[in-house]
Amino acid sequence: MPAVPRLHVVTGKGGTGKTTAAAALAIALASGGKRTLLVEVEGRQGIAQLFDTAPMPYEERQMAIAPGGGEVLALAVDPEAAMLDYLDMFYNLGRAGRLLRRMGAIDFVTTIAPGLRDVLLTGKVKEAVTRTKDGRLAYDAVVLDAPPTGRIIGFLDATREVADLTKHGPIHKHSEGVSQLLHGDATVVHLVTLLEEMPVQETIDAAGHLRDGGYHLGSVLVNRAQPRLLDESAATDGALDRAVAAGLAGSGIDPALSGPLAQGLRLHLTRAAVQDANAAQLVGLERPIIALPEQPGRIDLAALFELARALRTGLAEAQL
Amino acid sequence: MSASGESPDLDLAALVADPATRVIVTCGSGGVGKTTTAAAIALLAAEAGRRTVVLTIDPALRLAQSLGLTELDNTPREVVGVDTSSGGRLFAMMLDMKRTFDDVVTAHATPERAQAIFDNPFYQSLSSSFAGTQEYMAMEKLSQLRLSDEWDLVVVDTPPSRSALDFLDAPQRLGRFLDGRMIRLLSAPARAGGKAYLKVVGASFSIFSRLLDRILGGELLRDVSSFVSALETMFGGFRERAQQTYELLKAPGTAFVVVAVPETAALREASYFVARLAADDMPLAGIVINRVAQQSAPGLSATRAAAAAEDIDSALPDPVDAAIAVAALRVHVETAAVVEAQSRLIRRLRIAHPGVATHSVPAMATDVHDLDGLREIGSALQV
Numbered sequence: 001m002p003a004v005p006r007l008h009v010v011t012g013k014g015g016t017g018k019t020t021a022a023a024a025l026a027i028a029l030a031s032g033g034k035r036t037l038l039v040e041v042e043g044r045q046g047i048a049q050l051f052d053t054a055p056m057p058y059e060e061r062q063m064a065i066a067p068g069g070g071e072v073l074a075l076a077v078d079p080e081a082a083m084l085d086y087l088d089m090f091y092n093l094g095r096a097g098r099l100l101r102r103m104g105a106i107d108f109v110t111t112i113a114p115g116l117r118d119v120l121l122t123g124k125v126k127e128a129v130t131r132t133k134d135g136r137l138a139y140d141a142v143v144l145d146a147p148p149t150g151r152i153i154g155f156l157d158a159t160r161e162v163a164d165l166t167k168h169g170p171i172h173k174h175s176e177g178v179s180q181l182l183h184g185d186a187t188v189v190h191l192v193t194l195l196e197e198m199p200v201q202e203t204i205d206a207a208g209h210l211r212d213g214g215y216h217l218g219s220v221l222v223n224r225a226q227p228r229l230l231d232e233s234a235a236t237d238g239a240l241d242r243a244v245a246a247g248l249a250g251s252g253i254d255p256a257l258s259g260p261l262a263q264g265l266r267l268h269l270t271r272a273a274v275q276d277a278n279a280a281q282l283v284g285l286e287r288p289i290i291a292l293p294e295q296p297g298r299i300d301l302a303a304l305f306e307l308a309r310a311l312r313t314g315l316a317e318a319q320l
Numbered sequence: 321m322s323a324s325g326e327s328p329d330l331d332l333a334a335l336v337a338d339p340a341t342r343v344i345v346t347c348g349s350g351g352v353g354k355t356t357t358a359a360a361i362a363l364l365a366a367e368a369g370r371r372t373v374v375l376t377i378d379p380a381l382r383l384a385q386s387l388g389l390t391e392l393d394n395t396p397r398e399v400v401g402v403d404t405s406s407g408g409r410l411f412a413m414m415l416d417m418k419r420t421f422d423d424v425v426t427a428h429a430t431p432e433r434a435q436a437i438f439d440n441p442f443y444q445s446l447s448s449s450f451a452g453t454q455e456y457m458a459m460e461k462l463s464q465l466r467l468s469d470e471w472d473l474v475v476v477d478t479p480p481s482r483s484a485l486d487f488l489d490a491p492q493r494l495g496r497f498l499d500g501r502m503i504r505l506l507s508a509p510a511r512a513g514g515k516a517y518l519k520v521v522g523a524s525f526s527i528f529s530r531l532l533d534r535i536l537g538g539e540l541l542r543d544v545s546s547f548v549s550a551l552e553t554m555f556g557g558f559r560e561r562a563q564q565t566y567e568l569l570k571a572p573g574t575a576f577v578v579v580a581v582p583e584t585a586a587l588r589e590a591s592y593f594v595a596r597l598a599a600d601d602m603p604l605a606g607i608v609i610n611r612v613a614q615q616s617a618p619g620l621s622a623t624r625a626a627a628a629a630e631d632i633d634s635a636l637p638d639p640v641d642a643a644i645a646v647a648a649l650r651v652h653v654e655t656a657a658v659v660e661a662q663s664r665l666i667r668r669l670r671i672a673h674p675g676v677a678t679h680s681v682p683a684m685a686t687d688v689h690d691l692d693g694l695r696e697i698g699s700a701l702q703v
Contacts (some may be wrong), residue, residue: 243644247644
């Protein structure tokens with residue numbers, strides 16, 4: 001039996017609701033008395049915006065209590081802080097920070113040498129995944145709100161790249177360790193998508209690249225799918241106008257509106273057909289597909305709990 | 321001005337037809353239809369009689385195909401199927417980052433030096449993943465196209481950025497780093513050929529270099545050092561050009577178009593873009609809001625439609641017709657809720673940015689990937 005995943009990497013095309021899905025997943029995995037950590041690495045303060053709190057410092061903070069008494073903590077990893085953290089942890093060099101900044105080393109690592117930056121970020125994630133407290137693991141699971149699909153391979157592969165470039169030495173060893181965690185079966189990568197052409201195409205491409213890169217795919221999380229309001233077989237396009245007009249007769253609705261209402265229904269059916277076609281493509285990935293129901297209005301804690309429930313059911317069915 | 325005294329309507333047809341408009345930059349967060357909007361604006365301009373080139377970054381495959389873009393080759397290619405009766409033409413190109421980077425190296429270094437850079441193991445890794453490279457290269461290419469004077473109008477699509485305005489910040493950041501002491505330190509060993517440089521650079525440098533040596537290891541430090549010193553010759557050019565492009569973006573004739581969709585996160589980003597552009601004195605034309613839901617029967621209230629849907633069930637002879645009519649009414653009710661939520665968001669945006677022109681583009685039923693689809697968007701972009 002494969003190991004239970006402890007690091008859940010969540011990626012997806014920009015605009016698909018990656019951060020929301022990651023937060024809901026952290027809640028889902030915490031429910032029933034577990035402890036999870038939700039991590040963001042892009043300096044966007046997406047978690048703070050989602051939970052409507054002040055920007056987070058570089059510190060693990062409680063974000064939510066999951067149903068059944070679990071605990072969700074969150075951390076916004078900042079590359080500069082991660083670098084100082086790393087130096088302190090491995091070299092006892094915590095106080096060198098000011099010097100490094102003055103010399104431009106922080107700029108170098110965090111903006112010019114992205115490979116190093118990404119290794120620092122994933123390195124911090126690894127530290128959280130493997131950290132123990134009082135003889136047991138500090139977190140049952142860590143959920144990483146990762147960069148979007150367009151950059152996910154570069155982000156995860158940075159560990160390998162840096163390990164190759166450095167050949168040996170401390171950074172090499174560190175990168176190798178992180179790379180092993182990311183490629184191991186304790187790590188799964190979930191893909192968030194909408195049922196639209198570009199996100200689905202990017203999801204399929206990213207899934208291929210991730211598999212080629214030796215990463216384990218988790219589930220495909222379909223966000224904001226719109227329920228179909230009329231069965232495909234129920235009406236052929238040409239007959240819609242007549243059927244709506246006939247159906248509305250005697251309802252008190254102005255007959256002049258039946259044309260526009262039929263037009264609205266036609267648009268809905270066209271969109272539903274596009275969604276179905278896109279959904280069919282995802283089946284080819286041979287990964288569990290979990291639908292996250294559309295949450296009307298602003299995403300708040302109640303909406304996240306709804307999504308977390310859908311995720312828990314989906315994950316249980318998929319045995320992930 | 322709209323009746324409520326909020327922001328004016330953005331008229332893109334007038335903007336693209338104005339001969340004074342020479343550069344249009346679309347920006348916005350990921351997934352809002354930036355590339356499609358850029359392509360639609362370019363087509364609109366070309367068919368209005370302007371010689372237009374659109375520079376896209378990572379377009380959807382089918383959109384790229386519809387523009388005749390089958391390969392990344394950094395060469396503008398003419399788009400077939402454009403109505404040229406007004407005297408305009410449309411060219412499109414896809415940015416090849418690696419190749420643009422190579423070109424910059426070739427242009428700024430001697431052939432031997434360039435070869436040394438290409439051969440360095442760091443170059444391969446950096447030229448494709450260098451933070452901000454994509455942004456930097458897009459701006460570099462924009463500057464080339466603008467200055468060539470071959471085009472009446474250059475439309476450029478910005479890369480989906482990590483943080484909102486990477487394409488403005490990346491060249492600056494690069495400059496800041498290049499001016500920093502780190503770069504001198506890293507290139508010093510290779511230049512001085514040994515430890516002699518320590519004498520010149522002072523005590524904190526020597527502490528720092530010992531630190532680097534301990535963290536990176538001697539061999540890596542030497543590799544980095546020789547790479548940086550090889551690149552150093554071209555840094556002057558980099559910095560100058562980054563500054564030049566930045567000034568070009570601020571110059572009259574440039575217009576930024578912020579693209580968004582009516583969702584909380586995307587509109588928040590759009591607000592941020594607007595503020596950031598204003599802070600940098602960048603000329604903002606306005607905000608395009610894509611995928612705005614439309615009500616097909618706006619005269620009918622949602623309450624009324626919902627009540628009718630309940631009534632119909634029993635009253636009718638043909639159950640199939642009844643089911644279809646009920647579905648049409650339910651679509652109406654759901655759309656009404658979406659329209660309501662979206663217009664609230666859009667109204668807030670307009671109130672928050674009075675004086676910034678906005679324009680809503682209705683949601684299309686299917687994805688756009690041909691010229692007809694782009695034309696449809698183009699006509700929706702006009703007031």
